[in-house]
Amino acid sequence: FKGFIDRAPRETDMELKVGSIGGGLKAPPGSGAFLVKNLCLSCDPYMRGRMRDSRASYIPPFVPGQPIEGSGVSKVIDSDDPDFKPGDLVSGLTGWEEYSLVRKTDQLPNQLRKIEQHDVPLSYHLGLLVFGGPIQSHCTTSFVKFHGKFCETNRIQLNDAANFHGITNSLVYSQHKHLHGSTSLFMVPKNIFCAGMPGFTAYVGLHEICSLKQGDTVLVSAASGAVGQLVGQLAKLHGCYVVGSAGSRQKVDLLKSQLGFDDAFVYKEEPDLDAALKRYFPQGIDIYFDNVGGDMLDAALLNMCVGGRIAVCGMVSQHSQTDPQGIHNLFNLISKRIRMQGFLQSDYLHLFPLFFNQVLKYYKQGKITYVEDVAQGLEHAPAAFVGLFSGRNVGKQVIHVANP
Ligand code: NDP
Numbered sequence: 001f002k003g004f005i006d007r008a009p010r011e012t013d014m015e016l017k018v019g020s021i022g023g024g025l026k027a028p029p030g031s032g033a034f035l036v037k038n039l040c041l042s043c044d045p046y047m048r049g050r051m052r053d054s055r056a057s058y059i060p061p062f063v064p065g066q067p068i069e070g071s072g073v074s075k076v077i078d079s080d081d082p083d084f085k086p087g088d089l090v091s092g093l094t095g096w097e098e099y100s101l102v103r104k105t106d107q108l109p110n111q112l113r114k115i116e117q118h119d120v121p122l123s124y125h126l127g128l129l130v131f132g133g134p135i136q137s138h139c140t141t142s143f144v145k146f147h148g149k150f151c152e153t154n155r156i157q158l159n160d161a162a163n164f165h166g167i168t169n170s171l172v173y174s175q176h177k178h179l180h181g182s183t184s185l186f187m188v189p190k191n192i193f194c195a196g197m198p199g200f201t202a203y204v205g206l207h208e209i210c211s212l213k214q215g216d217t218v219l220v221s222a223a224s225g226a227v228g229q230l231v232g233q234l235a236k237l238h239g240c241y242v243v244g245s246a247g248s249r250q251k252v253d254l255l256k257s258q259l260g261f262d263d264a265f266v267y268k269e270e271p272d273l274d275a276a277l278k279r280y281f282p283q284g285i286d287i288y289f290d291n292v293g294g295d296m297l298d299a300a301l302l303n304m305c306v307g308g309r310i311a312v313c314g315m316v317s318q319h320s321q322t323d324p325q326g327i328h329n330l331f332n333l334i335s336k337r338i339r340m341q342g343f344l345q346s347d348y349l350h351l352f353p354l355f356f357n358q359v360l361k362y363y364k365q366g367k368i369t370y371v372e373d374v375a376q377g378l379e380h381a382p383a384a385f386v387g388l389f390s391g392r393n394v395g396k397q398v399i400h401v402a403n404p
Contacts, residue, residue: 001062004053008319008389011382013051014068021099027080033103034081036074036112038094039404042126043375043384043397044070044198044226048319067095068381073122074100074112075404089115089404091125096381098401120363122404127226127396128199128363128370129356198226198396199370201345202289203355205311206234208348209341210287214239217281219300222291222316223264224251224371226396230359231289232261233368240287243280245296247391254394258369273299284308292317301329301338310340319389371395 002013027035047070050062062068072094076084081104084090092112094100102112115125205227206212218235222228223244232255235242244255244264255264263280270276277285277299284305290297293315300310333340362368373393375384381399388397 001051001064001066001068003064004061005051009048009051009386011386014382014385016379016382021101025077025099027078027101029080031080031103033101034079034084035077035099035101036090036094037077037099038072038074038097038401039089040073040123040126040374040401041094041096041378041381041399042071043381043388043393043399045314045316045319045388047385048389067097067100069093069095071126073115073125084112084114089118089122091115096378096399098378117360120360123372123374123398123400124370126398127372128230128368129359197345199230199359200348200352200355201227201313202230202234203359204343204345204348204351205289205313206231206238206287208351209311209343210289210309212238212240212287216240216286217283217305218242218287218289219245219277219281219285220289220291221245221267221296222247222314223261224254224259224394225291227313228289228291229255229259229371229395230368233259233362234359235287236260236262237362237367251391251394254371258371267296274302277303287311289313290315294318298327298329301327301332304332304336304338306336308336308338310338312340312342316389373397375399377401 002015005013021035025035027033046059047062047068050059050069053061071092073089073091074094076086076088076090077099079085079088090112094102094112104111115122117125117129120129210216212218212235216235216238218232218240220228220231220235220242221244223232224246228244228246232242232244242261244252244261245267246252246255246264247266247268249266252264252266255261265276265280267273267276273295281303285300285303286305286308288297288300288304288308288310290300290310290312291314293312294317296317297310297312304310332338359368363370371394373384373395375381375397376399378399378401384393384397384399387393
């Protein structure tokens with residue numbers, strides 16, 4: 001990563017550097033570290049925010065001159081960490097580089113975790129089923145409220161759900177409610193953020209934010225992307241009517257022919273988005289899962305049903321706007337008693353086991369398809385990343401770096 005930007009990202013904002021790892025492909029003896037070979041990497045829109053020099057964000061900026069951080073699937077090559085052995089497959093926070101040396105710290109005790117599900121494609125641990133890597137933020141305070149009192153995290157007995165996938169030690173909870181009976185955990189300021197997790201994001205947005213129910217009419221934008229494609233499929237599996245908006249005819253065909261959407265349209269070909277939504281939703285929209293913000297959000301507001309719900313998941317259309325498009329129709333929130341809520345999936349990690357079991361089951365039953373767009377080689381990573389902001393990706397964008 002070369003330096004901070006205040007415009008749409010370009011490939012030249014990143015450069016490929018060739019270097020050598022000191023000590024060859026070995027974890028330094030006595031270091032407690034382990035060396036991984038990165039196999040595939042995740043390309044996510046939130047990474048654009050890390051190219052801005054803003055400490056006010058929920059996630060720290062990248063460090064100029066350093067490899068880009070992101071979610072990945074890797075294989076342990078050598079290890080001085082007793083918890084990992086050569087050959088282990090791991091997922092979590094790694095670097096956009098061929099090899100990474102990983103050392104657990106107090107802040108990042110579970111930066112990479114062992115993959116236990118070996119019967120799904122490895123790259124699905126970046127999209128469909130991922131449990132994202134905890135990322136240290138600049139906020140250092142962390143409290144946990146337990147039975148009404150603040151106390152240290154290590155004095156709490158976490159239940160099975162919390163122990164799932166080694167989440168326990170990673171301090172990633174920012175909100176845990178009613179885990180078991182009277183047990184109630186609540187971590188106040190986020191000191192760690194979990195990145196990525198498109199599949200889980202879809203699940204949280206639909207169930208927690210939008211209270212999905214059978215028969216709802218659902219609109220999702222960026223519908224063929226990493227999050228959107230699962231939003232539509234989960235809503236269909238709950239007996240909803242689902243329409244997706246996407247940026248090309250190829251994507252619209254995919255949504256209708258392979259992903260089971262009831263309908264889909266190319267928003268770029270619609271001169272009047274309000275009229276388009278009236279065509280697809282003559283009775284109005286119960287749920288709008290918003291991945292893009294801007295004009296589509298404004299048009300959706302006009303077409304929401306009374307009591308509608310809007311999950312504000314992302315605003316990819318606004319990332320690089322110096323003059324963000326205005327929203328004119330907010331009064332509909334009041335007149336139609338719409339619930340509109342922004343969210344971060346990392347606030348709902350207690351739901352991860354429910355999500356994981358349900359989506360894995362659907363996948364194994366052949367009820368869910370997950371479409372990926374795979375760029376081959378690190379040298380194509382900058383183009384793949386930049387392509388997220390022009391809609392070049394069809395499905396979840398991943399970068400294949402090496403075979404196991
Ligand atoms: P996608 O795989 O959907 O890729 C991004 C897509 O956004 C593009 O393919 C393109 O699709 C669309 N897009 C790009 N630029 C614009 C634009 N100017 N106007 C409209 N659409 C645009 O990405 P993800 O599924 O990974 O992420 C989707 C959204 O969810 C993002 O906003 C992301 O930040 C957010 N997110 C939020 C999380 C949370 O916890 N709240 C967690 C994870 C993601 P098309 O061709 O169809 O326009």
